[in-house]
Amino acid sequence: MLTVAVINQKGGVGKTTTTVNLGAGLARLGNRVLLLDFDPQANLTSHLEPTGDANEGTTYDLLRDRRPIAELVRETGEENLFVVPAGDDLAGVEIELASEIGRESILRDALARAEADGLAADFVLIDCAPSLGLLAVNALTAADEALVPIQAEFFALSGMAKFVEVQRLVQNRLNDRLRLAGIVICMWKGNARLSHEVREEVENVFGDVLYRGVVRQNVKLAEAPSAARTIFDYAPDSNGAADYAALTIEFLRRHEGVVPADAMERLLRSGPPPAAAPPATEEAEEVEEASGSVESADAAASEEGAAAAPSAPPESEGRPAPDAPEEPEKPLQPDAPPADEGGTRPDAPTAIDPVQADGGGPGPS
Ligand SMILES: Nc1ncnc2c1ncn2[C@@H]1O[C@H](COP(=O)(O)OP(=O)(O)OP(=O)(O)O)[C@@H](O)[C@H]1O
Numbered sequence: 001m002l003t004v005a006v007i008n009q010k011g012g013v014g015k016t017t018t019t020v021n022l023g024a025g026l027a028r029l030g031n032r033v034l035l036l037d038f039d040p041q042a043n044l045t046s047h048l049e050p051t052g053d054a055n056e057g058t059t060y061d062l063l064r065d066r067r068p069i070a071e072l073v074r075e076t077g078e079e080n081l082f083v084v085p086a087g088d089d090l091a092g093v094e095i096e097l098a099s100e101i102g103r104e105s106i107l108r109d110a111l112a113r114a115e116a117d118g119l120a121a122d123f124v125l126i127d128c129a130p131s132l133g134l135l136a137v138n139a140l141t142a143a144d145e146a147l148v149p150i151q152a153e154f155f156a157l158s159g160m161a162k163f164v165e166v167q168r169l170v171q172n173r174l175n176d177r178l179r180l181a182g183i184v185i186c187m188w189k190g191n192a193r194l195s196h197e198v199r200e201e202v203e204n205v206f207g208d209v210l211y212r213g214v215v216r217q218n219v220k221l222a223e224a225p226s227a228a229r230t231i232f233d234y235a236p237d238s239n240g241a242a243d244y245a246a247l248t249i250e251f252l253r254r255h256e257g258v259v260p261a262d263a264m265e266r267l268l269r270s271g272p273p274p275a276a277a278p279p280a281t282e283e284a285e286e287v288e289e290a291s292g293s294v295e296s297a298d299a300a301a302s303e304e305g306a307a308a309a310p311s312a313p314p315e316s317e318g319r320p321a322p323d324a325p326e327e328p329e330k331p332l333q334p335d336a337p338p339a340d341e342g343g344t345r346p347d348a349p350t351a352i353d354p355v356q357a358d359g360g361g362p363g364p365s
């Protein structure tokens with residue numbers, strides 16, 4: 001079980017969007033994924049609309065009353081993807097726990113207990129609130145690593161400096177396993193010079209911690225929460241789906257060294273049609289979007305005044321036959337097959353490479 005805190009004290013940078021869609025991507029590749037909503041805004045919870053009774057329990061009950069995680073886990077519309085939701089009572093928990101001994105490690109203890117009791121999640125992703133208070137400290141104390149979504153804008157690095165200070169503090173005092181293992185640029189505006197400058201600077205400071213792929217600004221990603229669906233379900237042909245598919249693959253490569261050879265196809269397979277017609281046409285989306293490929297955006301930026309070219313992969317590319325068999329639903333229980341079964345070697349090309357070679361992928365090649 002790998003526990004990842006998706007964290008940045010800056011608001012609106014893409015934490016929840018990344019938690020939902022990276023989680024869904026990992027789940028679609030056969031991993032059991034548990035998402036924890038650690039934000040009193042409960043955006044993750046409303047995005048996923050977990051099934052079952054809203055009174056079944058939340059992360060507040062986990063922290064305040066030490067209720068076992070197994071009692072709080074709920075299913076979502078995606079198989080293999082589970083969530084412990086948040087309620088607005090979470091806003092008061094920092095004050096309520098202020099005098100409690102061991103309050104920083106409640107989540108770590110709860111996850112350890114759950115794992116000992118047979119909770120078989122391959123990945124736990126914690127969607128953090130935009131602050132560095134007790135909720136964030138709990139997430140960092142429980143986590144193996146921090147994944148930090150940022151926007152490529154002027155204040156990104158100063159925000160990172162503050163975060164790194166807190167991360168080191170937690171690492172020294174509470175959790176020596178914790179490492180800053182990933183920074184991912186979200187809402188990438190490939191045609192803005194500043195985006196490239198900031199990306200370069202982040203790469204200079206943090207090196208390989210920075211994910212190679214970026215998540216482009218994409219209207220479908222902003223629409224998907226209101227439809228209570230992941231991007232793979234809501235708009236599998238969008239740039240947003242392509243970028244989170246690529247992020248999922250990069251994440252798995254970094255952690256497991258192997259990814260299933262057909263990962264891209266499996267992630268971008270078409271789901272059921274959206275319940276309501278999306279408000280914007282694909283054409284409008286393409287005009288609005290900046291290019292997500294750093295490489296192709298570089299080319300665009302070098303042409304004075306040139307608009308960034310839209311770079312979604314061809315609609316039919318990488319899709320399995322419509323009648324491809326669905327995987328059976330799996331509960332959050334032990335004995336799942338390894339995620340990389342039938343996978344490729346780490347250095348072997350995967351489905352992502354042709355997309356990148358086309359200039360359609362989200363990262364530099
Ligand atoms: N790549 C993207 N393109 C367009 N819109 C996006 C993208 N990523 C996220 N959004 C939208 O931007 C808003 C902020 O994103 P999100 O909620 O993921 O950020 P956050 O860091 O979790 O915010 P908070 O700090 O408030 O929890 C949301 O409305 C989301 O739908």
Ligand SMILES: [Mg+2]
Pocket residue numbers: 015016017039043044127128129
């Ligand atoms: Mg959020």
